[in-house]
Structure formats: C-alpha cells, structure tokens
Amino acid sequence: MSNKHLMTGNEAAAEAAIQAGCRYYYGYPITPQNELMNHMAMRMPQVGGTFIQAESEIAAIYMAYGSAAAGARVMTSSSSPGISLKQEGISYLAGSELPCVIVNVQRGGPGLGDISPSQADYFQAVKGGGHGDYHTLVLAPSSVQELADLVYDAFDLADRYRNPVMVLGDAQLGQMVEPVEFSRPPRTYFPKKKWAITGAEGRPRNIIKSFYPVKGELEEFNLYLQRKYQKIEEKEVRYEEINTYYSEIALVAYGTCARICKEVIRKASPLGYRIGLLRPISLWPFPKEALRNLSERVKAFLVIEMSAGQMVEDVRLSVLGRCPVHFYGRTGGGVPSSKAVLEKVLEIIPTVSAGPLEMAEMGLPPKVD
Amino acid sequence: MTEKVILVGYGGQGMMLFGRLLAQAAMLDGKQVTFFPSYGTEVRGGTACYHLIVSTEEIYSPVVEEADTLIAMNQPAYLKSRDYLRPNSLLLLNSSMVRREDNYNGIEVYEIPATEIANELGNVVASNMVMMGAYNYIKKLISIPLFLNCLKQTLRGKKAALYEINKLALERGEEYLKNAYLLKAPTI
Amino acid sequence: MEVLYSPPETLIRTSTHYCPGCGHGIVQRLIAEIIDEWGIRGKTIGLAPVGCAVLAYNYLDIDMSEAAHGRPPAVATGIKRVHPDKLVFSYQGDGDLAAIGLAETIHAANRGENITVIFTNNAVYGMTNGQMAPTTLLGQRTLTSPEGRSSSAHGYPLRICELLATVEGSSYLERVSITSPENINKAKEAIKKGFKTQMEKRGFSLIEILCPCPVYWRMGAVESMRFIDEEMTRTYPLGVFKDWEKIAT
Numbered sequence: 001m002s003n004k005h006l007m008t009g010n011e012a013a014a015e016a017a018i019q020a021g022c023r024y025y026y027g028y029p030i031t032p033q034n035e036l037m038n039h040m041a042m043r044m045p046q047v048g049g050t051f052i053q054a055e056s057e058i059a060a061i062y063m064a065y066g067s068a069a070a071g072a073r074v075m076t077s078s079s080s081p082g083i084s085l086k087q088e089g090i091s092y093l094a095g096s097e098l099p100c101v102i103v104n105v106q107r108g109g110p111g112l113g114d115i116s117p118s119q120a121d122y123f124q125a126v127k128g129g130g131h132g133d134y135h136t137l138v139l140a141p142s143s144v145q146e147l148a149d150l151v152y153d154a155f156d157l158a159d160r161y162r163n164p165v166m167v168l169g170d171a172q173l174g175q176m177v178e179p180v181e182f183s184r185p186p187r188t189y190f191p192k193k194k195w196a197i198t199g200a201e202g203r204p205r206n207i208i209k210s211f212y213p214v215k216g217e218l219e220e221f222n223l224y225l226q227r228k229y230q231k232i233e234e235k236e237v238r239y240e241e242i243n244t245y246y247s248e249i250a251l252v253a254y255g256t257c258a259r260i261c262k263e264v265i266r267k268a269s270p271l272g273y274r275i276g277l278l279r280p281i282s283l284w285p286f287p288k289e290a291l292r293n294l295s296e297r298v299k300a301f302l303v304i305e306m307s308a309g310q311m312v313e314d315v316r317l318s319v320l321g322r323c324p325v326h327f328y329g330r331t332g333g334g335v336p337s338s339k340a341v342l343e344k345v346l347e348i349i350p351t352v353s354a355g356p357l358e359m360a361e362m363g364l365p366p367k368v369d
Numbered sequence: 370m371t372e373k374v375i376l377v378g379y380g381g382q383g384m385m386l387f388g389r390l391l392a393q394a395a396m397l398d399g400k401q402v403t404f405f406p407s408y409g410t411e412v413r414g415g416t417a418c419y420h421l422i423v424s425t426e427e428i429y430s431p432v433v434e435e436a437d438t439l440i441a442m443n444q445p446a447y448l449k450s451r452d453y454l455r456p457n458s459l460l461l462l463n464s465s466m467v468r469r470e471d472n473y474n475g476i477e478v479y480e481i482p483a484t485e486i487a488n489e490l491g492n493v494v495a496s497n498m499v500m501m502g503a504y505n506y507i508k509k510l511i512s513i514p515l516f517l518n519c520l521k522q523t524l525r526g527k528k529a530a531l532y533e534i535n536k537l538a539l540e541r542g543e544e545y546l547k548n549a550y551l552l553k554a555p556t557i
Numbered sequence: 558m559e560v561l562y563s564p565p566e567t568l569i570r571t572s573t574h575y576c577p578g579c580g581h582g583i584v585q586r587l588i589a590e591i592i593d594e595w596g597i598r599g600k601t602i603g604l605a606p607v608g609c610a611v612l613a614y615n616y617l618d619i620d621m622s623e624a625a626h627g628r629p630p631a632v633a634t635g636i637k638r639v640h641p642d643k644l645v646f647s648y649q650g651d652g653d654l655a656a657i658g659l660a661e662t663i664h665a666a667n668r669g670e671n672i673t674v675i676f677t678n679n680a681v682y683g684m685t686n687g688q689m690a691p692t693t694l695l696g697q698r699t700l701t702s703p704e705g706r707s708s709s710a711h712g713y714p715l716r717i718c719e720l721l722a723t724v725e726g727s728s729y730l731e732r733v734s735i736t737s738p739e740n741i742n743k744a745k746e747a748i749k750k751g752f753k754t755q756m757e758k759r760g761f762s763l764i765e766i767l768c769p770c771p772v773y774w775r776m777g778a779v780e781s782m783r784f785i786d787e788e789m790t791r792t793y794p795l796g797v798f799k800d801w802e803k804i805a806t
Contacts, residue, residue, distance in 0.1 A: 050638045055664035062628040066635020177404035197620035199643045201599025208622035262429035
C-alpha cells in the first residue's frame with residue numbers, strides 16, 4: 001500500500017517519464033495539462049534534468065527535436081490547440097526518425113473549444129496530423145495507473161522504432177486523481193544511439209534530416225518508413241477484450257469512454273444482456289485483426305466516443321461490413337453517461353437478438369473482469 | 370461497497386482538500402478511489418464540483434451520474450447539482466449559506482451551519498472539515514485517526530499551525546450532527 | 558614540396574548548390590577554417606536552416622541536423638542542453654531568423670542560451686526565388702514588393718543586432734560583411750568571438766553577416782559587393798552591438 005501515490009493523471013504521466021529516464025522536458029502552459037508541466041518543473045532539477053518553459057508549443061516541440069537528435073530521452077506535452085501547433089514538429093520528428101514522447105491531454109474543440117474532456121483529436125493523432133506519409137504510435141490509457149505505465153512504455157517504443165509516440169489522454173484522465181504505483185525499475189541505462197549527433201569525435205559525422213531533394217530518394221525513404229510502420233503494425237498492437245466471448249453486441253471504446261462502457265456492462269449484466277467490450281489501447285497501430293475476428297462472433301458493434309465519430313471509421317474499415325457498426329458519441333466536451341450508452345444498447349438489441357436471455361440459458365453468468 | 374460523492378462549493382471553500390484527503394485516507398485503507406474535479410474557467414469564486422468514488426471493487430466510470438451523497442457548501446452550487454440526487458441519496462447542506470429549496474422524497478437531508486461553526490473556531494476556511502465531521506459520522510467511510518494523519522501530512526510547513534483548528538472543526542461537525550439530529554451512528 | 562595552401566579539412570570537397578557570387582560559400586568556409594584551426598571537428602554540432610543554406614550539412618564535415626523553418630534556436634537549445642560541452646551553432650538566413658523564427662531567436666537570446674547563431678542577411682528570400690524579407694531595404698525591388706519596399710505598405714527593415722542588444726540575455730552581437738578580404742577576415746574574427754563566447758559559457762552570441770545575393774538583387778557579383786558597402790550598410794551599420802567583455806558586471 002505504501003507504494004501507492006494519489007496523483008492526478010497529469011502528475012503521474014510526468015513522474016512516469018522521469019522513471020523511464022526522461023531528463024529533458026519542454027512545454028508551454030495550457031489547461032488541462034498544466035499539472036504535468038508543473039510537476040516537471042519541480043522534479044527535473046531534483047534529478048539533474050532540464051525543464052524549459054518554452055515561448056510556444058512550437059518552440060517546445062523543436063527543443064524536444066533537438067534533444068532527441070542529441071540522443072536523449074525527451075518529452076513534451078500539451079492539450080488539443082497546443083498539439084495542433086506541434087504538428088509540424090511531429091512531422092519533422094517522424095521524417096527525421098527521432099524518438100520523442102508527446103502527451104496530448106485532449107480538450108474540446110475545434111478552435112479554442114473548452115477545457116472539458118474530449119476525444120476529438122483521434123484523426124489528428126492516428127492519421128498523421130502533420131504533413132506527409134507518416135504515423136505516430138498512439139497509446140490510449142484509461143486510468144491514471146495505465147497512463148503512467150504507457151508513458152513509461154512509450155519511451156522504449158520511441159527508441160525501438162526511432163519514431164515519435166503519442167500518449168493520448170483527455171481532460172478527465174489528466175485531472176482525475178487515482179492511486180498510482182511506480183513499480184517499474186527507474187531507467188538510467190539505455191542502448192547507445194549511434195545515429196545521434198554528439199560531436200563526430202573519432203567517427204564519421206551523423207546527419208539528422210528529413211530533406212531528400214534528389215529525385216527518387218524521398219520515395220525510397222518513404223518506402224523504408226512504410227516497411228517500418230508495417231513492422232510496428234505487426235508487433236505493437238495492444239487492446240483489451242472483456243466479456244466478448246458470449247456477446248452479441250461488442251462495445252468499442254478507448255480511454256475514458258472505455259471505463260464508462262465497463263460500467264454499462266456491469267449495469268447490463270443483471271438484465272441478462274450479453275455485451276462485451278473491445279478496448280483499443282494502441283490506437284495506431286489499430287487492433288484491426290482483433291476487430292475482424294470479433295466481427296465473426298458478434299452480431300453488432302457499438303462504438304462510443306467523445307467525438308462526433310472518428311474511431312468509428314477505423315472500426316468500420318476493420319469490420320468491412322461483416323456486421324453493423326453503430327455509433328454513440330458526445331462532442332464538444334460532453335461525456336457520455338453510462339445510462340445513455342445503455343439506452344443505445346437497448347435500442348440496438350432488438351435488431352440483433354431475440355431479447356434478453358435467462359441466465360441459465362447462457363450457461364454461464366455474465367462476467368465482468 | 371461503493372460510495373459516490375459529489376462535493377460542491379465555491380472555489381476556495383476547501384472542497385478540493387476535503388475530497389483529496391478523503392481519497393487519500395480511503396486509499397490507505399485499501400479501497401479503490403477516483404477523485405475528479407470538474408470546474409468552470411474561474412480559479413477562485415466559481416463553482417467547483419468534485420466527483421469522488423470510494424469502492425471495495427474496481428471503479429469503472431469515474432463520472433458520478435447519481436450521487437450516494439451530495440455535499441453542498443453554497444446556494445448556487447446546491448441548485449446546480451441537485452440533479453445528482455436520486456431516491457435514498459444523502460444530502461448534506463452548509464445551512465450557513467444554503468437555504469433548502471424543497472423537500473425531497475426519500476432523501477436524507479442534514480443541515481449543518483458549517484460556516485458559522487468554522488467562524489466561531491476562528492477560521493472560516495475550516496467549514497469543509499465541519500462538513501467532513503458530520504458526513505463521516507453518518508457514513509463511517511473511513512477512520513478518523515487515519516483521516517487526521519492524512520490531514521497532518523498535507524498541512525506541513527507554514528500550514529502546520531492550521532492542523533489543530535481543522536481537527537477541532539472535524540469534531541464540531543460530528544458533535545453538531547449528534548446534538549441536532551440525535552443520531553445513533555449507523556453502520557453501512 | 559612545401560604545402561603553402563590547402564582548403565580546410567572540415568569543408569567537404571564537393572561543388573555546392575549555391576549560385577555564382579553567393580555569400581554562403583564564403584561564410585561556411587570561414588566556419589570550416591575555424592573548426593580546423595581550433596581542432597574542434599569532433600566537438601562541434603551545427604544546424605542547417607530552411608532556405609538557401611538548407612544543404613549546409615553537405616559542405617561541413619561535422620555532426621549536423623536540419624531544423625524546420627525558423628526553429629534552429631529552439632533545436633539548438635535542445636541539443637545544447639544535452640551536450641553543454643559541445644560547440645553548438647545555428648546557421649540561419651533572414652527569413653528564417655527575422656520573420657518566421659523571430660520568437661525563437663529573441664527567447665533563445667533572452668534565456669542567455671549558450672549557443673552561437675550565424676545569421677546571414679542578404680535582404681531577400683533566395684530559395685523561393687526572391688520575395689521580400691523582413692530585412693529587405695526600403696525601395697528594394699523583390700517579387701513581392703515589385704515597386705520596391707515601401708514603409709507604408711511593407712513596414713521597415715528589421716535590424717536584428719540592434720533589437721537583440723536590448724535583450725538582457727544576449728552576450729555578444731556583431732554585424733560584419735564579406736565584401737573584401739579585410740572584411741572577410743573581420744567576419745572570421747567575429748565568428749571566432751561568437752564561438753569563444755559560447756566556449757567560455759558566456760551565453761548567447763549572434764554574428765550577423767551581410768551577404769550578397771546577386772541573382773535576386775539582379776546585379777553582378779562585384780556590383781553586389783559594392784551595393785553592400787554603399788547601400789546596405791547604411792541601413793545595417795557594421796560593428797559590435799554587445800560585448801560581454803565590455804559590459805561592467
């Protein structure tokens with residue numbers, strides 16, 4: 001028990017980065033991610049690291065670019081409007097193959113929007129966001145503990161693939177206080193980055209760049225990137241499946257929405273409805289295969305998002321019409337209530353099932369784990 | 370056991386500290402907790418609303434849709450958050466600043482003049498601890514020594530001097546409730 | 558046979574993409590000469606900008622990174638914080654530094670960031686075929702000021718050294734030109750002073766170098782040099798604008 005700390009998601013993300021060996025953080029204030037930056041300002045001097053409050057989100061991402069190019073573990077964070085500003089830099093990071101962790105504590109948009117929880121940056125996060133044919137690994141936690149764990153993992157993934165990794169949270173996760181345990185060993189040793197710019201003492205020089213002006217070179221480089229992304233798609237898919245084995249309807253949700261969906265399953269269980277949940281943890285790479293497999297077993301999907309419907313497109317592309325994909329979302333800072341989701345489920349059920357089954361008929365009591 | 374609490378007040382009425390201490394104590398007691406502020410754009414003076422869930426089971430949705438307990442520190446906050454109430458909810462009102470609007474069916478209501486009690490003690494900010502004393506007397510959610518320990522940990526340095534008055538406020542809240550409502554402590 | 562002269566080792570032996578009469582080649586060569594003379598090839602990290610000097614890393618045999626348009630001071634900050642004992646310099650043009658990257662420039666200076674900025678000012682956007690720069694002179698014709706820059710329509714030429722001199726965090730600021738062997742020698746000394754500022758951890762240094770762009774000034778190479786001496790230096794006077802050695806502390 002004594003190892004548990006009560007922290008906001010924002011603070012937990014910052015602390016996890018430090019545990020993962022991140023010693024360089026650059027940020028710019030924006031609600032609702034300020035606690036992350038404040039924690040870094042306090043902690044970095046304690047661990048001999050660097051904290052700079054940059055003049056803009058743009059400067060922050062390029063300071064991160066510099067430290068990544070220099071071979072360090074580095075992080076920046078912001079919330080939706082600030083992440084939009086960072087997109088150019090993220091494209092450059094991807095194009096220069098630099099490892100960097102970016103935390104987006106999403107808020108309502110478009111424009112200045114509001115400071116309420118949102119998942120409306122999904123497209124921006126998983127489809128590129130900046131210019132060019134690139135991908136950012138995107139991890140979506142649904143609790144403060146998982147936020148900490150995924151930030152820790154994000155640094156290893158970023159280094160392994162020399163690629164930016166985004167941890168996609170929301171105002172709810174960032175502001176929420178939950179117990180968190182930092183059980184992973186604090187990292188101090190990392191494999192040497194031979195490509196980094198450190199001063200070319202006794203070796204041929206290194207160049208960090210994304211510019212390929214000679215005809216054909218850029219295409220070749222892009223094809224190489226695509227091969228790398230394919231490898232990531234094969235190896236780094238993460239998801240959680242709950243209660244799907246006996247289900248007729250599978251909910252699909254990530255982050256905060258996934259927790260609301262678990263509440264829905266808990267509420268629906270006594271009614272005898274067989275509802276499952278597939279929770280993507282990696283949004284890119286997306287658990288396409290898992291959804292495809294699930295589409296062979298369930299009769300319908302219901303995607304729940306805090307957006308007007310973004311991830312639902314990827315679900316539809318994965319399911320490829322094998323069964324209907326329904327959607328329920330709240331947008332502009334609205335958070336779906338478990339009651340509303342349950343109502344939506346009850347609306348869909350008559351279209352796929354003869355109605356609630358008796359517990360005995362199901363053979364097994366509905367299980368929520 | 371799951372207890373879902375909504376704490377509302379003006380920013381500065383100490384609802385944040387109230388919720389965080391409760392969450393801390395519950396965590397140390399081995400329970401699952403989530404504590405979530407949902408506030409307006411104002412830093413001070415606006416309505417601050419906090420969702421607190423304490424449970425012996427895994428907590429799924431961190432959002433309180435129906436409150437087991439609503440603790441309201443002022444009139445506008447009270448009016449804004451009445452929708453969280455359901456039959457059998459517990460409603461604690463800071464009667465120094467809240468006028469009870471109507472009689473709810475099946476809702477247990479307790480009115481505690483927390484601001485006045487805290488004022489008498491010499492620190493109006495301790496009204497949150499008055500409410501905490503009353504609340505915990507009814508719900509017995511956590512052990513008071515554990516809570517006081519968390520309070521002591523929080524009030525360090527310059528704030529250490531505030532510990533005694535907060536502790537006193539906690540006791541006064543409990544006392545007031547006992548005297549005004551002649552309750553026998555129920556167990557849940 | 559006695560070698561009387563050889564080009565600097567750090568300057569990669571290749572033909573450059575610069576136009577005839579361009580100043581970049583001279584400035585990059587000066588950097589290479591200093592790196593050789595001081596034997597700091599393994600301790601130097603450079604940043605190439607977006608603009609005509611985008612391929613600077615093709616000409617200098619040191620660790621280098623590109624930086625997006627306007628961002629070299631931010632990238633240099635990130636590098637320098639990781640390698641405080643390496644010499645980190647950015648190489649930037651006027652559009653990069655004085656327009657899109659002005660915020661990064663001022664704030665790096667204001668933090669006293671221990672880096673050196675080599676700022677080549679040729680008063681025009683060269684790589685995009687000759688548009689108006691923040692440093693374009695009044696009356697100067699460019700693609701986007703076809704009638705000549707007018708203060709009412711386009712604002713005034715921005716004087717970077719003068720501007721940064723008001724920023725408390727800056728330590729060494731000098732404007733030089735490369736219009737004659739004598740001026741080139743002075744430019745080299747100025748760059749050395751900038752590097753020295755950094756090596757002694759004195760903070761932010763910026764060397765502004767007035768450079769010719771004969772193609773987009775629509776002049777001959779010699780005429781361009783004369784233009785700098787006679788016209789450009791009237792808006793941009795040469796000299797030291799801030800020197801930590803001369804500031805009483």
